[in-house]
Amino acid sequence: MKKLLLLFILTIFILCTVQSCNTGQQKNEADSANFLEENVTFAAAQYALLLDKVEDSARIVNPKSFIDGKMKYIPPQEWTSGFFPGSLWYLYELTGEDQWKPMAVKYTESLDTIQYYTGNHDVGFMIYCSYGNGLRLTGNEAYKDVIINAAKSLSTRYIPEAGIIQSWNANPSKDWECPVIIDNMMNLELMFEATKLSGDSSFYHIAVTHADNTIKNHYRPDYSTWHVIDYSKSDGSIRHRNTHQGYSDESAWARGQSWGVYGYIVCYRETKDQKYLDQAEKALNFIAYHPNYPEDGVPYWDYNSPDIPNTYRDASAGSILASALYELSAYSDKMDYKAWADKIVASLAGTAYRAPLGDNGDFLLMHSVGSLPHHSEVDVPLNYADYYFLEALKRKKDLE
Numbered sequence: 001m002k003k004l005l006l007l008f009i010l011t012i013f014i015l016c017t018v019q020s021c022n023t024g025q026q027k028n029e030a031d032s033a034n035f036l037e038e039n040v041t042f043a044a045a046q047y048a049l050l051l052d053k054v055e056d057s058a059r060i061v062n063p064k065s066f067i068d069g070k071m072k073y074i075p076p077q078e079w080t081s082g083f084f085p086g087s088l089w090y091l092y093e094l095t096g097e098d099q100w101k102p103m104a105v106k107y108t109e110s111l112d113t114i115q116y117y118t119g120n121h122d123v124g125f126m127i128y129c130s131y132g133n134g135l136r137l138t139g140n141e142a143y144k145d146v147i148i149n150a151a152k153s154l155s156t157r158y159i160p161e162a163g164i165i166q167s168w169n170a171n172p173s174k175d176w177e178c179p180v181i182i183d184n185m186m187n188l189e190l191m192f193e194a195t196k197l198s199g200d201s202s203f204y205h206i207a208v209t210h211a212d213n214t215i216k217n218h219y220r221p222d223y224s225t226w227h228v229i230d231y232s233k234s235d236g237s238i239r240h241r242n243t244h245q246g247y248s249d250e251s252a253w254a255r256g257q258s259w260g261v262y263g264y265i266v267c268y269r270e271t272k273d274q275k276y277l278d279q280a281e282k283a284l285n286f287i288a289y290h291p292n293y294p295e296d297g298v299p300y301w302d303y304n305s306p307d308i309p310n311t312y313r314d315a316s317a318g319s320i321l322a323s324a325l326y327e328l329s330a331y332s333d334k335m336d337y338k339a340w341a342d343k344i345v346a347s348l349a350g351t352a353y354r355a356p357l358g359d360n361g362d363f364l365l366m367h368s369v370g371s372l373p374h375h376s377e378v379d380v381p382l383n384y385a386d387y388y389f390l391e392a393l394k395r396k397k398d399l400e
């Protein structure tokens, strides 16, 4: 009898525990679904206002920021031109509403000439965020050619002696012969895609050679990264290690750290080469354990700014990092990368960073930094902070 009673109590205990676990899990899922829905609803409403403004113009304009009460529009050749069309694609995907599609198509196709642009390395950003998302969501055959042409244009900047894609043209005033910036890791996704679309492995080869040399030359022993490495075009040796947008040559510019992490996660996705995953995780350790990495997960503009905590955050460095972490969470459980990404996204979605509806020039996030040393775009909205925030929301939704 006693045994039966014990068994009965044990069964009730197990059933209650399972039930409360289920209820807890259901509550978490519901909270997360509400969080996503609220953010997507807000983003759609805010970008509808932005789109109204943009569409009001007599010609096609491309919004980058809102500074001192004025909209900043940019031409197709500016490095951020792919982000506004890319955000429209993410809104089309996240809302499931058809009205976004013609707008995404219109602003994507306004970048038509960029597939032939060879003036700098940014063709990857410009074409892949716009046409790349367009291809993924519509399968439009014509977009394949654009991506292949853009990869050909980017390939013209490949310098075999150094095994890298040259980012910017030579700059005699800085004594730069062949400057390569860590941001360039973000252009490799276009190259991988172009090989898949065309069967031409030269794009893939350039991408992995660039990634390998960036591991070798751009990263410090603590796995932070320099911003600019200037190579010799004749023998590939390193001429300078500098910064352009960071606090100093030896500091860790926050967005650069995020670009590097994101880029190596893409390289791992496309090659399954363990060394790229290792590189991303080591670079993430630098961030995770850095004494200046703030509790809310949104970095200061440079990890080594002497003014921390009385200096600017860079929401863009946070949204890029969050999006990368969501992808990484599917490849590795060395850390709870998803929880880390969730923390950043929750911060960005809070009142400290997310703008009120109709405010902030109708961009989503406040408080990004373009280039503090140049006093340019400091503590303002930036179209790429929004783009990676939307991408992070999409990746979070996919994971859940």
Ligand code: GLY
Residues within 6 Å of the ligand: 079, 183, 245, 255, 370
């Ligand atoms: N790729 C330029 C920047 O991150 O500011």
